[in-house]
């Protein structure tokens with residue numbers, strides 16, 4: 326198990342469409358373990374493989390706030406097969422958009438078909454925070470970030486801020 330570096334916007338990889346997984350084998354399981362460790366380390370509740378630079382349709386999540394009772398969830402090749410019309414608004418953040426938050430509207434419930442950690446086909450009916458989180462993570466598989474739902478102006482301001490932060494953090498003083 327290894328903690329990986331989480332890519333942050335702006336980064337071309339985050340805009341890439343991830344590829345379906347053909348089989349859940351040892352390397353995919355290892356990837357999921359690394360993703361989960363990386364997510365916990367950063368206090369996130371969800372992470373898509375592309376956020377650590379791997380363009381595979383894999384998501385890990387744990388929306389449990391109590392750190393002592395972990396409830397990791399794994400989604401391979403997730404597809405939304407149903408969603409309702411009712412909208413839920415959450416203030417979202419993202420490990421790839423550090424320090425930025427915005428209220429985003431999404432369907433309040435969705436039904437997801439996916440393969441689990443063992444490669445078994447599953448269907449999950451999600452609502453509330455779980456539904457929001459799954460949809461946020463699934464957007465990553467399409468190269469979409471939550472800031473894409475904001476006005477062009479707001480998005481531009483956020484990306485400028487992030488670029489500046491990046492320049493600072495990459496500056497080396499010797």
Ligand code: ZN
Nearest residue numbers: 418419420421
């Ligand atoms: Zn995210």
